[in-house]
Amino acid sequence: xxxxEKSISDFEATLKSHARQLVESxxxxxxxxxxxxxxxxxxxxxxxxxxxxxxxxxxLHNAIVKLDLDARYKHGEPSQMADANDRLSYVVEMTEKAxxxxxxxxxxxxxxADYVSQEAQSLATDWKRFMQREMNADQFRDLTRRIxxxxxxxxxxxxxxxGHLRGILLAQDFQDLTGQVIKRVTQLITxxxxxxxxxxxxxxxxxxxxGIQHDHEQMRTERQMSDKKxxxxxxxxxxxxxxxDDVVTGQDxxxxxxxxxxx
Amino acid sequence: MKILIVxxxxxxxxxxxxxxxxxxxxxxxxxxxxxxALPMLQSGSFDFxxxxxNMPSMSGIDLLRAVRADERLKQIPVLMVTAEAKRDQIIEAxxxxxxxxxxxxxxxxxxxEKIDKIFERxxx
Numbered sequence: 001x002x003x004x005e006k007s008i009s010d011f012e013a014t015l016k017s018h019a020r021q022l023v024e025s026x027x028x029x030x031x032x033x034x035x036x037x038x039x040x041x042x043x044x045x046x047x048x049x050x051x052x053x054x055x056x057x058x059x060l061h062n063a064i065v066k067l068d069l070d071a072r073y074k075h076g077e078p079s080q081m082a083d084a085n086d087r088l089s090y091v092v093e094m095t096e097k098a099x100x101x102x103x104x105x106x107x108x109x110x111x112x113a114d115y116v117s118q119e120a121q122s123l124a125t126d127w128k129r130f131m132q133r134e135m136n137a138d139q140f141r142d143l144t145r146r147i148x149x150x151x152x153x154x155x156x157x158x159x160x161x162x163g164h165l166r167g168i169l170l171a172q173d174f175q176d177l178t179g180q181v182i183k184r185v186t187q188l189i190t191x192x193x194x195x196x197x198x199x200x201x202x203x204x205x206x207x208x209x210x211g212i213q214h215d216h217e218q219m220r221t222e223r224q225m226s227d228k229k230x231x232x233x234x235x236x237x238x239x240x241x242x243x244x245d246d247v248v249t250g251q252d253x254x255x256x257x258x259x260x261x262x263x
Numbered sequence: 264m265k266i267l268i269v270x271x272x273x274x275x276x277x278x279x280x281x282x283x284x285x286x287x288x289x290x291x292x293x294x295x296x297x298x299x300a301l302p303m304l305q306s307g308s309f310d311f312x313x314x315x316x317n318m319p320s321m322s323g324i325d326l327l328r329a330v331r332a333d334e335r336l337k338q339i340p341v342l343m344v345t346a347e348a349k350r351d352q353i354i355e356a357x358x359x360x361x362x363x364x365x366x367x368x369x370x371x372x373x374x375x376e377k378i379d380k381i382f383e384r385x386x387x
Contacts, residue, residue, distance in 0.1 A: 099274040103281070234317030234324075237346040237367070248348045251373050254364050257350060261357050 008208065011048040018044060049210060056206055063199050084185045091178040098174040105164040105171070112157040119150050265307070266291045269300040269314040269326065270344075275367075279313060279344065282371050286378065297321025301329055304336055311381075316345035316352070324352075324359060331360045340381045344369065 022037035078086060126143050129135050135143065207214070241247045248254050266288055270276045276293045283291055292307065294300035297314075298321040304312065312330065316323040323343055330336045342363040343356055353364055362384070363377040 096272075096274055100277070103274070103277055107281070234322055234345075234347050234352075235349065236317055238348045241348055246350055248350060248353065248366065251366055251369065254348075254353055254366050257353055258357060258364060261354065263357065 008052075008205070011044065011052075014044045014048075015041065053206065056202055059202055060199065063195055063202070066195055080188055084188050087181045087185055091181050094174040094178050098171045101171040102168050105167045109161055109164045112161055116154055116157055119146075119153075123147060123150055264288055264290060264311065265309050266311045266313060267294060267300060267303060267307075267309045268292070269294045269297065269312070269318070269323065271295050271315065271318045275315065279374070282374050283313075285371065286375055297323065297326035297329070300326055304330065304339070305333070309339060312339050312341045313344055314341065316343060316347040316356075324356060327356065327359050327361055340385055342377055342381060344374070 018037055018041045022034055022041065025031070025034040025037060123143075123146060126135075126139075126146075130140060130143060206212075238244065238247045241249045248257065266283060268276050268279050268283075268291055270279070270293075273295070276295075280291050280293070288311075292303065292309075294303055296318045300312075300314070301321070303309070312326075314323040314326055321329075323345060327341050327343070330339055330341060337360075340362040341360070342365065343361050344365045344367065346367040347353075348366050356364055362381045365373055365377055
């Protein structure tokens with residue numbers, strides 16, 4: 001890297017030697033020379049700063065290009081960020097489709113299962129009457145007709161039910177596809193994090209050349225203030241509920257909390 | 264018994280609608296956000312409101328507050344079904360006058376329990 005430690009140590013070495021000469025001139029009363037040294041110190045600082053800021057600007061530009069943060073499409077190719085956006089939209093779409101497909105099939109299964117259990121219940125009652133010889137010939141003929149009908153409809157329902165269950169099974173294939181997509185997006189985020197970290201390191205070097213001091217205490221306070229989110233905004237699902245004290249871990253916790261409030 | 268289900272995800276509305284139907288509540292309507300739900304509540308005699316918290320333009324907690332502030336609506340029992348699980352939020356909802364709070368993911372049994380409890384209290 002061009003803005004390496006060497007240029008900084010060169011710069012610092014120049015500062016030191018000029019400073020030493022400055023002190024020497026002052027102690028020996030050579031004020032003209034001292035002023036000249038102060039001028040050279042300034043020059044060294046300015047020069048170092050210009051050169052390094054120039055280098056850093058180039059590096060910064062490269063790093064930003066590498067980050068590929070531009071959300072637009074370039075030359076018909078999506079940038080990494082636009083691509084990640086597309087991929088996540090695809091995940092939302094796939095999971096929604098799978099959920100709807102599953103619910104469609106479940107809704108179709110329900111009346112079939114209801115028919116089988118209700119009709120079986122009703123037939124069982126009548127069958128019991130027949131076994132206890134509480135049925136006349138006409139009623140028995142009616143019962144056999146109903147059993148016949150039940151058997152043929154159950155056969156159809158059974159086939160439909162297994163077909164739908166297979167459909168529900170297949171609708172879960174989204175997990176494989178969305179899993180792959182999410183893994184790639186996670187990878188991208190890791191890369192972006194590494195590149196951002198490099199930017200932070202570069203910014204640190206600029207600070208060192210320019211002699212800028214940051215008020216870390218104030219920055220921390222500001223961050224804490226902005227972290228305190230308005231509760232009505234909503235945070236969505238908690239991923240690490242078991243590791244946080246301010247979050248409930250389940251319905252039992254909610255019930256306990258509400259009952260402690262007099263609910 | 265007419266119930267309004269408010270959630271920005273259509274699949275979640277559908278799940279809740281199905282569970283409610285299993286519990287014998289067949290008269291339901293849906294809204295995808297507080298801003299669409301409020302006029303529906305104001306114009307359509309609803310007896311019960313089931314709402315999510317986190318929604319794009321008007322959140323469930325704001326909808327709850329709007330309902331409680333409206334003379335004609337303030338008696339409607341409100342059940343919150345949400346992924347919001349911070350203690351502060353649950354307390355906030357309780358203070359705003361929620362009648363029940365269910366955290367996602369939830370089971371059919373939990374939903375039934377909370378609804379039964381709400382009606383027990385409302386009718387009792």
